[in-house]
Amino acid sequence: MAVLPKKFVPLAAGGVVAVLLVIGGAAWWMDKQHYEKTDNAFIAADKVSVAPQVDGYVAEVLVGDNQQVAAGQVLVRLDTAPLKAALAQAEANAAALDAAVRAVDDKARLEQAMIAQKAAGVASAHAQAQLAQAELARYGTLATQGWVSPQRAQTAKAAASQASAGVEQARATLEAERRTAESLGSSRAQTLAQAQAAHAAVEQARINLDRAEIKAPVAGVVGARAVRPGQYVRPGSALMSVVPVQNAYIVANFKETQVSRLKVGQPVTIRADAFGKQAFKGKIDSFAPATGSEFALIPVENAVGNFTKIAQRLPVKIAVDPASPLAGALRPGLSVEVKVDVTADTGPGFAQAVSAAQLARTGASR
Template sequence: MAGLSRKRLVPLVVGGLTVVAVGAGGAVWWSNKQKYERTDNAFVQADKAPIASQIEGYVAEVLVEDNQAVQPGQLLVRIDPATIRARLAQAEANAAALQAAVAQVDDKARLEQAMIAQRAAGVQSARAQAQLAAAELNRYGALAKQGWVSPQRAQTTRAAQEQAAAGVAQAQAALEAERQTAASLGSARAQTVAQADAARAAVEQARLDLARTEIRAPVAGVVGARGVRVGQYVRPGGTMMSLVPLGEAYVIANFKETQVARLRLGQPVEIRTDAFGKRTIKGRVHSFAPATGAEFALIPVENAVGNFTKIAQRLPVKIAVDRTQPLADALRPGLSVEVKVDVRENTGPSFAEVGTPAAQYARRGATQ
């Protein structure tokens, strides 16, 4: 009987311990569920800077290697500048020639002003001659009527007066011609000045292209995806490499839409990645994406179909990494991580409140 009771007692004890263990585990799970929101659909990202050429030409030098750390302004690639230097010399010569043409037009304009003054003086002289001839005609005309002078003399005086009047008209026509010439020089100067400005712009463009033969790092980072080689012909816009700012990495965590209601800006986050084992990194909720990931897909999902099945969508949440953490600078974009958000802190605006002025203020405080 004792042996039989012992055989019955062991399963009861084991069952009881199992129930207690399951109950304790469930209690712990429920407690953690109330305190935290978790997801393993999260990845490290960084604002990579693609390095591309702004001009076309052959690569003369590549001065960086794969995975090399560079500083802002450091020379990365040099493109052969010979062709651009020749273009610059040609543009400078063209600009100098057009500037000389402008000076030549100015010289002609000054000469025309002198000619206009000369023609104006000629008009005054012709008018004086015409006035004298008119006075002579009046005097000899009166004498001819009284018979004191011969008709031939009167005719000669009339011819002189008409000749003087024609001289006035001729002088005025010459003056007007000089004025028209001066006006045409003004138009020619405006055209030449415009051509000279275009030539100077071509010089500046050639100088800018010459400076762009040296491609420098816009930001500090590590060289990645280096595809450029010496002797390669590059064109504007073609990516040659990327710079990854490792010290500015952040985490994008894709939470289910059933989880985001408890998330608030500024809530503390624990970040864990397989690359660092059990070591964790601290961070805070930075911002919420304006739409779910499906909305930004190359081919958006079309839900207006008859066989629709509701699936919980995921909303990307940006998590700012605490830069004081020892492992913050060691995060590499693309690493998968697990995040755990402490939802007990309710100081910041919630997902539903983001967009209000108070939320923007709280967001700035969370990123500082």
């Protein structure tokens, strides 16, 4: 084998280095043309905080830390004795008001009978008045002819006046009974409304009794369990969280200089530090409506004199392929690296999505 002279060794080494640089640069350029990457990405999930809706003492805690639970599974039971007592009291109050409504109905039926009786009394008094008027007319004629004494005629006149007064009294009594019957209608409406409110209280007491069993709102894994038997809890106090790890997704924060090449539906290769070099697949689901800094507690104020432009990052939601063997093993908060194949022509890109939203808003305003 021929040996190169020593003076050509640096040239050969330089040539090799140049070739390697060209190959490396070409590989980097090809990779840059095909993919957008970021390591500013994290696993997330829509965790749900579990809180009681009624107050009471905890009787049982039926789940442990990091336990898998199904949707609707009972997690905690509260002491039901006070709630059962409240339900019994509400039922008794409702029964009493139902009886009060029936009492008003019974009194209304009695009033109708009394009205009929008083109407008959009016008819009787009217008949008596007519008879008294006829007697007055007859005795008045006989008195003018001298057939009866003036005293008898005066007696007939007094009887007629008394009969007329009896008619007025009977009519007044009938009117009073009718007004009493009318007042019973409003009294019944008021009592019926109270009875309906009492039945609503019974239903609320039943709901509160059902809520003594605190159930899992979604399927997932129990975390941050802060409840123990015997503890007194109030509505809204956090007892634990349920994390639906099977529905975990990725939030990748891409620089604003990268998002122009991203499109909904583009395939994504994901690697998590927790799983070593094992990769799993996903796809771009959607773009956030604002950069991460806009959702900060104190947003950055750029209208100042010492402004320095810094590339902002836009959160991009990446859906994990449910068929991936790691789909159910992901835990929110873990960091990942994502690589998006931007050559795939799938859904609308970031610019198109913004334009479509702008057009929809303009059409709605018109």
